[in-house]
Amino acid sequence: MAAPIAAYAGAHATGSEAEPLAVHKPQDVEQIQALIKRCRAAKTPITTFSSSGPGRRRGATSSRKSVFLDLSAMKRVFHIDAQDAVAVIEPGVTFAELDAALAPHGLRTFKPLAPRPGKSVIASYLEREPILNVKEQWDVLDPLGAAEVVFGTGETFHTGSAAAPGTMDEHWRAGMRYLTAMGPVGTDFMRVLQGAQGTLGVVTWAAVFCERRPTIEKSYFIGAEEIEPLIQICSELNYRRLGGAMFIMDRSEMALLMVDAANSYQDVADQLPAWVLFVSLAAAAEFPQDQISYEAADLAAIAAKQDLMPVTSLRGVAADDVRTRLETSSSHDHRAAAxxxxxxxxxxxxxxxxxxxxxxxxxxxxxxxxxxxxxxxxxxxxxxxxxxxxxxxxxxxxxxxxxxxxxxxxxxxxxxxxxxxxxxxxxPYAPWTKMAFENHQALVPFLRHTKQMFDPDGILNPGRLCF
Ligand SMILES: Cc1cc2nc3c(=O)[nH]c(=O)nc-3n(C[C@H](O)[C@H](O)[C@H](O)COP(=O)(O)OP(=O)(O)OC[C@H]3O[C@@H](n4cnc5c(N)ncnc54)[C@H](O)[C@@H]3O)c2cc1C
Structure with missing residues (x-):
């Protein structure tokens, strides 16, 4: 369970992090619980992370000396259910690994923009990194369902529908799919844990909602010299629940996504319109061609109101190719190219x-x-x-x-x-923490009270947020 320290030193770009006191790579919840209890007794801080290299750029760090709790080796996919489009996974599972496991079930992950290959699915969703598919995100917790967490007290707790009596296997056999994140009873523990940057508890597994793989998918660009018409189009698409993955970028950001071996960044950027809306239409199993046709016609009609037109390629780069790139974790950070x-x-x-x-x-x-x-x-x-x-x-x-x-x-x-x-x-990450809490001072006593309940000795990721 203990791992060598050298590989974990100096991950952070600012150089403000302290060397780890020790590194622990647990395999299961019992080892995590035992570590938290030992650290609590000794009042030793713990820094948790689930994603792995290369380059934990701006990685989870601590300016105080702490024990590193690296969950990246916890890679079990416990269950996948195609009917309810849900999987139960450990924190070390990455987007590429989960996509490979989901593919035979006709599912795929909901992804943020270009996650690095080692990015943990659970850490990304706990962080509330925005996902590309706007239509399927109904609540801020999505795509997180119920979860298991070890609080700073060392107690293990099940949230949402996982809190029912019985083991995970018993629940699964009984048809429970952990789709309800809220609970037990009326308390929404996950809403408190999400965004807490690992300061309240360590999530040891979670149910994650998955996207059904479309039968047909077609992607489009809409270019414009001003952003306002693209915002109008986006708003109408969302109002009418049209389109899956959708975002707007300026030419400089879009060129970084589109650049390939054949074209330099500058060549692509120089030829793009000032603003580009990317939108994908996805059709399910029933009459997919019909669905794509009428949705494409609706998209064209909505764009025409702004005197714009959806196109399937821009300056020789196909929108479908950009979508394929977005579906595949790339080993290089597209913004840090060249x-x-x-x-x-x-x-x-x-x-x-x-x-x-x-x-x-x-x-x-x-x-x-x-x-x-x-x-x-x-x-x-x-x-x-x-x-x-x-x-x-x-x-x-x-x-x-x-x-x-x-x-x-x-x-x-x-x-x-x-x-x-x-x-x-x-x-509110490190450079913005002070400012964010100064601007919302009324919240601070409530947050500190919450921290006191879940991590009374302040051992989990100290120095983050307002504690
Ligand atoms: C400008 C900028 C500056 C930043 N500076 C800092 C900084 O100084 N220090 C810093 O720590 N972060 C900083 N961040 C945030 C950091 O980039 C993100 O937290 C990033 O996701 C960390 O990636 P990672 O792969 O190391 O950690 P990940 O493993 O992806 O973890 C991301 C976050 O979730 C928590 N976490 C991971 N797994 C679990 C789990 N199973 N249960 C509960 N919580 C979990 C981690 O503690 C961490 O807070 C900064 C971000 C930006 C944009």
């Missing part, structure tokens, strides 16, 4: 407020013209279009430490500006 590095900034807002934030960020980046940075914009509608994840990337040459420092400072200043303008930093 000697580039970047600093990101993201928050939640309403989609119609996005243009205001974009203008604000553009103005600040352009005002620092002496420090050349690539500004990229990625807008991901969430929750059937009820809000959106707005992400900016400030790209620069990896061999330019002065620009890297400038990008970090600019991103922090922009975060403060966007938070003041109403951007919701619902994933």
């Amino acid at each position: 000697g580039r590095a970047y600093r990101e900034l993201f928050f939640l807002t309403q989609i119609d407020r996005a243009p205001g934030f974009i203008a604000r960020v553009k103005a600040r980046v352009q005002s620092g013209a002496s420090t050349p940075m690539r500004l990229g914009v990625y807008l991901q509608p969430r929750l059937q279009g009820r809000n959106c994840h707005l992400e900016f990337t400030l790209g620069y040459g990896a061999a330019a430490p002065r620009v890297a420092q400038m990008a970090a400072l600019t991103a922090t200043a922009l975060a403060e500006e966007c938070a003041k303008a109403g951007g919701l930093f619902s994933r």
Whole structure:
């Protein structure tokens, strides 16, 4: 269970992390429980992570010396149910591994944008990384169902429908599929654990909802010189529950997704419209060709209201090929290609407020013209279009430490500006933590009280959030 320390040192780009005291790679819940109990008795902090390398870029870290709890070796897929489109998995299972297991059942994972190969499905969903498929996300918890968690007290607990008496196998034989995340009774433990950055408990398995593999899938680009018409199209598509994977990018961000061996980044970027909406139509088993035809006609009619037209390829790159890339974990970070590095900034807002934030960020980046940075914009509608994840990337040459420092400072200043303008930093990572909690001080006592209940000795991921 103990693992060598050397491979875990220095994962974090800022260099602000402490070396691990020890590394534990457990195989099961009993080992996790035993470790948490020992650490609690000794008041030793624990840093948990489930994803694995290469390059745990901006990885889960601690500035205090802690024991690393690496769950990446817990790779069991306990159950898959094709009828209810759900799987029960351990935290070390990655998107590629789960997709391989789901394929024979006619299912696939709901994915965020370009997860790295070692990214844990459970960690991604706990982090609330936005998924590409807007239509199927009904609630913020989706695609998470019930789960098993070991709290900082060392107690193991089952949430949602998994809290019923009996073992997992007994539940499964009785037809229970852990689809209900809320509970037991009226308490929604998962809603507290999700987004807590591992500070309240360690999730040891979870049910995850899966997407049914479409019989036919067709992807489109809609290009425009302004973002507003694309926002209108997105909103109408979501209102009418049309389209599966869907997002908007500016030309710089889209070019990074489209670039291939035959075309350089600059060649692609120079030829794209300023803004691109990517949308996929997916048809199920019954009359799939008919469904794609009438949905494509609806998409064209919605785009025509903005004097725009969906196309199946842009500048020689097929939208279907981009979708295929998005379905496959790539070993390289597409934003860091060709000697580039970047600093990101993201928050939640309403989609119609996005243009205001974009203008604000553009103005600040352009005002620092002496420090050349690539500004990229990625807008991901969430929750059937009820809000959106707005992400900016400030790209620069990896061999330019002065620009890297400038990008970090600019991103922090922009975060403060966007938070003041109403951007919701619902994933307040290290550079944004102080600002996020200062702006929502009324919440802090309640969060600290919650921490006290689930992790009374403050051993789980100390220093994150407001504790
Ligand atoms: C600009 C920026 C700066 C950042 N700086 C920092 C930083 O200084 N320190 C830092 O820690 N993060 C930081 N982050 C966040 C970090 O990038 C994300 O948390 C990322 O997902 C970590 O990836 P990972 O592969 O190391 O961890 P993952 O294993 O993917 O874990 C992601 C998060 O979930 C928690 N987690 C993982 N598995 C479980 C589980 N089974 N049960 C409960 N919780 C679990 C982890 O503790 C972590 O908080 C930063 C992010 C950004 C955008």
